[in-house]
């Protein structure tokens with residue numbers, strides 16, 4: 237198709253070596269104007285690194301070549317990339333929260349008049365683009381108060397304002413609701429029609445099907461190949477990404493209906509005074525995998541945070557194995573045997589500057605501190621090494637900092653931290669967000685294994701296939717209360733329709 241024309245972007249023979257890791261090895265990539273090129277691959281495959289080379293954030297090893305519209309260019313830093321019309325929207329957004337929308341858009345290129353920054357010109361200059369994109373905020377809004385979707389919109393505005401010819405979106409939908417995702421897709425299509433070359437990184441197959449004209453795949457830092465839209469199939473993509481067939485994606489051991497274990501966790505009328513969570517009650521059985529479905533914003537995370545003691549409850553109680561817990565904070569919950577994997581790994585979960593090993597051991601340290609235990613360093617090292625192996629964490633060793641890992645591998649480190657505490661109840665909030673397809677199936681296998689060992693697992697997820705594929709029973713939340721239940725002995729079958737009926741979402745769940 238597009239191959240007759242000169243590519244807007246061509247990368248050839250790109251390699252990148254970090255201390256101890258060859259992140260990219262002789263990679264190639266072509267992208268044309270007016271198309272969406274999806275870039276796929278497992279966690280740590282090198283997608284973000286390749287794009288950081290394109291954006292001037294990293295320098296490639298010598299020997300590679302980068303061409304724009306057929307002309308070789310050198311991109312020595314982010315400013316050079318900008319001059320070449322390259323914009324990137326990172327996995328972790330990169331705006332200055334204290335500045336206004338206009339200030340962020342003009343950052344580094346502020347217009348001056350009479351030796352001062354011309355604020356009026358800035359305001360007026362970005363207004364047309366904001367209007368065109370239908371932004372629900374103006375140039376003077378302070379960015380820190382905007383939602384993640386809105387901050388993304390600011391970044392896109394900045395890219396358009398800089399007249400970008402190449403726009404990279406690195407996992408843009410991980411923190412968006414389905415409505416926000418739809419809106420973003422509309423924008424992406426609009427930009428494609430304008431002739432921009434879009435490079436779209438995602439782990440979500442459904443998004444790639446919906447948007448991509450072509451898909452290029454990386455594996456272990458190498459280039460595997462490219463499929464056009466007509467050649468796309470889940471099977472071929474998975475095989476290219478993982479290097480093998482994934483025969484059983486979901487692992488759920490069906491439990492006989494009458495074999496349900498005793499209630500391990502009982503929550504009664506827990507509430508934050510009705511702010512986000514109206515009085516909610518639930519029972520979790522030993523060895524049960526209980527899903528909590530519902531739209532983004534329905535109160536799922538807030539409910540979990542009340543149970544775990546991360547937010548104060550104004551009423552209700554939590555009992556573990558029949559005895560009521562006094563939970564003043566997460567340490568108490570953890571000491572009692574309840575672990576909670578947060579959905580926000582950057583804000584709440586991980587210490588990015590500390591080694592992976594330390595992060596993995598933190599949960600145990602916290603738990604043992606509460607019990608008055610002492611630090612056992614060799615055991616800690618062993619624990620970290622075992623966790624690395626069990627979850628197939630891709631990094632040189634547990635000694636490297638979490639911040640240097642790819643997004644999905646960070647998630648695995650966070651998960652191992654909680655597994656190492658040997659919990660009786662494990663609450664997983666969006667456990668596979670940003671996690672690649674191989675690691676996903678690994679996490680599903682672990683959930684199944686934990687439940688077989690008698691641990692009660694609660695899975696909060698926006699991905700219905702994930703809920704359906706892993707859970708024995710599902711509660712559906714809506715507007716802060718539990719609106720219904722499917723599955724379990726005598727319950728309605730766990731299907732998309734049955735769950736959505738309670739979620740009252742005509743607005744379809746995120747795929």
Ligand SMILES: Nc1ncnc2c1ncn2[C@@H]1O[C@H](COP(=O)(O)OP(=O)(O)OP(=O)(O)O)[C@@H](O)[C@H]1O
Pocket residue numbers: 254255257258259277278279280281282283284285286630631640641642643644645670672
């Ligand atoms: N600054 C860095 N220092 C050391 N190693 C790094 C650094 N950045 C990336 N790496 C390593 O390079 C490899 C590729 O990482 P990259 O972030 O490009 O993966 P990715 O394909 O974007 O993965 P994900 O899907 O998880 O986001 C990984 O092994 C990662 O640990």
Ligand SMILES: [Mg+2]
Pocket residue numbers: 283284285327406642643
């Ligand atoms: Mg990445």
